[in-house]
Amino acid sequence: MMLQDPSTKYRPFEAVDLPDRQWPAQRITHPPVWCSVDMRDGNQALIDPMDLERKRRFFDLLVKTGFKQIEVGFPSASQIDFDYVRELIEDDAIPDDVTIQVLTQARPHLIERTFEALEGVKRAIVHVYNATDPVFRRVVFGVDKAECIKIATDATTQIKDMMAARPNTDWTFQYSPELFTSTELDFAVDIVDAVSEVYAPTPAKPMIVNLPATVEIATPNHYADQIEWFCRHVARRDSLVVSVHPHNDRGTGVAAAELALMAGADRVEGTLFGNGERTGNVDIVTLAMNMYTQGVHPQLDFSNITPLMREVEHCNQLPVHPRHPYVGDLVFTAFSGSHQDAIKKGMAERRDNPDSLWGVPYLPIDPLDVGRSYEAVIRVNSQSGKGGVSYLLEQEHGIELPRRLSIEFSQVVQTVAERTGREITSQMIYRTFEDEYLTSRDPYALINHRLSSDDDSPRVRLDAQIDEQGERRHVTGEGNGPLAAFIKALAAHGLDVEIIDYHEHSRGQGADAEAVAYVEVRVEQTPVFGVGVDESITSASMKAVLGALNRHWRTQQAPAPNVTAETLGEA
Numbered sequence: 150m151m152l153q154d155p156s157t158k159y160r161p162f163e164a165v166d167l168p169d170r171q172w173p174a175q176r177i178t179h180p181p182v183w184c185s186v187d188m189r190d191g192n193q194a195l196i197d198p199m200d201l202e203r204k205r206r207f208f209d210l211l212v213k214t215g216f217k218q219i220e221v222g223f224p225s226a227s228q229i230d231f232d233y234v235r236e237l238i239e240d241d242a243i244p245d246d247v248t249i250q251v252l253t254q255a256r257p258h259l260i261e262r263t264f265e266a267l268e269g270v271k272r273a274i275v276h277v278y279n280a281t282d283p284v285f286r287r288v289v290f291g292v293d294k295a296e297c298i299k300i301a302t303d304a305t306t307q308i309k310d311m312m313a314a315r316p317n318t319d320w321t322f323q324y325s326p327e328l329f330t331s332t333e334l335d336f337a338v339d340i341v342d343a344v345s346e347v348y349a350p351t352p353a354k355p356m357i358v359n360l361p362a363t364v365e366i367a368t369p370n371h372y373a374d375q376i377e378w379f380c381r382h383v384a385r386r387d388s389l390v391v392s393v394h395p396h397n398d399r400g401t402g403v404a405a406a407e408l409a410l411m412a413g414a415d416r417v418e419g420t421l422f423g424n425g426e427r428t429g430n431v432d433i434v435t436l437a438m439n440m441y442t443q444g445v446h447p448q449l450d451f452s453n454i455t456p457l458m459r460e461v462e463h464c465n466q467l468p469v470h471p472r473h474p475y476v477g478d479l480v481f482t483a484f485s486g487s488h489q490d491a492i493k494k495g496m497a498e499r500r501d502n503p504d505s506l507w508g509v510p511y512l513p514i515d516p517l518d519v520g521r522s523y524e525a526v527i528r529v530n531s532q533s534g535k536g537g538v539s540y541l542l543e544q545e546h547g548i549e550l551p552r553r554l555s556i557e558f559s560q561v562v563q564t565v566a567e568r569t570g571r572e573i574t575s576q577m578i579y580r581t582f583e584d585e586y587l588t589s590r591d592p593y594a595l596i597n598h599r600l601s602s603d604d605d606s607p608r609v610r611l612d613a614q615i616d617e618q619g620e621r622r623h624v625t626g627e628g629n630g631p632l633a634a635f636i637k638a639l640a641a642h643g644l645d646v647e648i649i650d651y652h653e654h655s656r657g658q659g660a661d662a663e664a665v666a667y668v669e670v671r672v673e674q675t676p677v678f679g680v681g682v683d684e685s686i687t688s689a690s691m692k693a694v695l696g697a698l699n700r701h702w703r704t705q706q707a708p709a710p711n712v713t714a715e716t717l718g719e720a
């Protein structure tokens with residue numbers, strides 16, 4: 150049960166004393182060194198850790214994406230991790246510009262085994278850690294500060310010696326004070342200083358100091374303060390690559406990494422889509438794409454993000470959430486009416502200015518940049534409006550509804566959405582459109598027509614055959630154009646129709662091109678729309694008028710829209 154007063158159980162974090170902090174005014178202008186820890190921190194958090202096949206697929210994916218540093222495992226911890234490192238080395242599967250990294254605890258036998266796994270590698274980062282946080286010192290290790298430092302420096306000495314004994318490998322050393330964020334800052338600096346004093350890095354041959362938010366315990370600004378404070382106080386800063394390793398326990402791993410970069414970090418360890426212990430490691434895809442949307446290329450390639458996500462899902466055997474930034478199945482989709490309207494207008498403006506800076510409402514990034522299409526951008530359900538309905542009809546069926554008709558038709562679609570309670574696909578929208586405007590032949594249908602005119606007259610004469618409830622009728626009339634002549638012919642037949650509005654356009658191209666005509670007419674004082682589609686524009690407009698008459702006739706019988714059971718999926 151939640152406590153009335155959680156302060157009796159939970160401690161707030163203590164602010165860092167850094168009144169002249171500089172990071173809030175900084176900007177991220179270049180990408181950090183990226184290191185994927187998918188195959189180590191990600192893997193150790195999986196229900197079923199990756200087998201060799203999945204690990205190899207993940208490695209190839211990371212290389213293809215552009216990672217130059219990849220933590221491939223904890224070879225002293227499991228035979229699979231050991232064999233996997235051996236396989237990469239023996240198969241010569243590590244590209245020349247990629248460095249593998251392996252993790253070990255600061256314990257002599259585990260370090261020995263780590264070097265066994267790395268025998269013959271061209272380049273590698275050996276990453277050693279020990280927990281430095283006061284609770285761990287007391288509870289897990291039972292050591293004081295000096296003894297804690299000795300665990301780290303002894304391991305550093307051993308690793309340095311083992312590296313020196315294997316001069317054919319290009320080695321990099323990495324040290325992590327585990328649980329950095331809950332370690333006293335001055336002690337974190339003391340232990341790193343002691344380690345770097347032993348290892349003796351230089352600006353030409355730096356060591357990596359990795360500062361993990363092993364458990365995220367505070368707001369991102371606090372992590373940034375810790376990183377800036379650390380960078381200002383640590384010795385040999387010019388010989389250190391300062392790396393961050395945020396976790397996401399409070400859901401702010403990405404923000405913490407961004408602020409840490411502003412505070413002086415050079416490198417980020419994280420995973421694709423944020424898999425990792427508990428709530429995960431920081432998500433490198435989101436971090437990288439956040440940079441991209443600020444105009445900074447992250448030097449990682451997410452141009453085809455959906456197959457990449459599927460591959461990661463396969464390797465991790467974990468799904469990526471449909472709302473996951475930049476990649477989830479629904480993140481480029483709007484269902485709600487006002488969003489759809491703004492997106493439709495933004496897209497239209499973009500079509501006219503394709504080289505302008507991106508500015509489509511509600512879309513922080515162009516879906517095309519990550520290999521997604523505009524197809525799924527607008528989807529329709531009962532939360533949608535006319536913008537979305539007419540967008541889908543236009544994009545996928547070449548139907549460009551005039552504004553007033555789009556208002557009327559969106560009400561028809563709304564009826565369908567509310568009756569089904571489900572998403573209405575573009576196929577359902579088109580079928581609804583056909584049901585409502587195109588298919589009815591009752592009571593009138595056009596059979597054929599002929600136009601004629603005298604050479605010296607602008608007027609045309611129209612002879613048409615129409616089907617009236619199974620009876621063939623001949624109607625004839627004259628006017629300034631075919632539509633006017635048809636209205637006259639109907640009037641002569643006793644059908645009074647007044648044209649209020651008319652639109653037409655073609656759809657399709659070449660031999661398959663068709664004309665689409667839209668009329669708004671007044672019949673017995675009532676305005677009603679009709680739509681006609683035909684190869685000939687004259688036939689399309691005549692069909693539109695007859696369609697309007699049929700709809701008028703139908704609403705006299707039953708005022709509800711003409712939605713068939715088939716469209717509703719009830720057939």
Ligand SMILES: CC(=O)SCCNC(=O)CCNC(=O)[C@H](O)C(C)(C)COP(=O)(O)OP(=O)(O)OC[C@H]1O[C@@H](n2cnc3c(N)ncnc32)[C@H](O)[C@@H]1OP(=O)(O)O
Pocket residue numbers: 190193223225226227253254255256278279280289290300327363426
């Ligand atoms: C934050 C992180 O993600 S760190 C990475 C964590 N990843 C993993 O643990 C995955 C793989 N781990 C393993 O397979 C095992 O833990 C091993 C092989 C590394 C070690 O196994 P074991 O020797 O059986 O020890 P165990 O797993 O119980 O770990 C606890 C021991 O390690 C010691 N230890 C833990 N971390 C460290 C460290 N960084 N340096 C030195 N000793 C350490 C503890 O003091 C404890 O020692 P004790 O048994 O003398 O009390």
Ligand SMILES: CC(C)C(=O)C(=O)O
Pocket residue numbers: 190252278325327328359361362363364394396
């Ligand atoms: C070993 C360290 C870097 C770690 O994984 C963590 O602290 O989360």
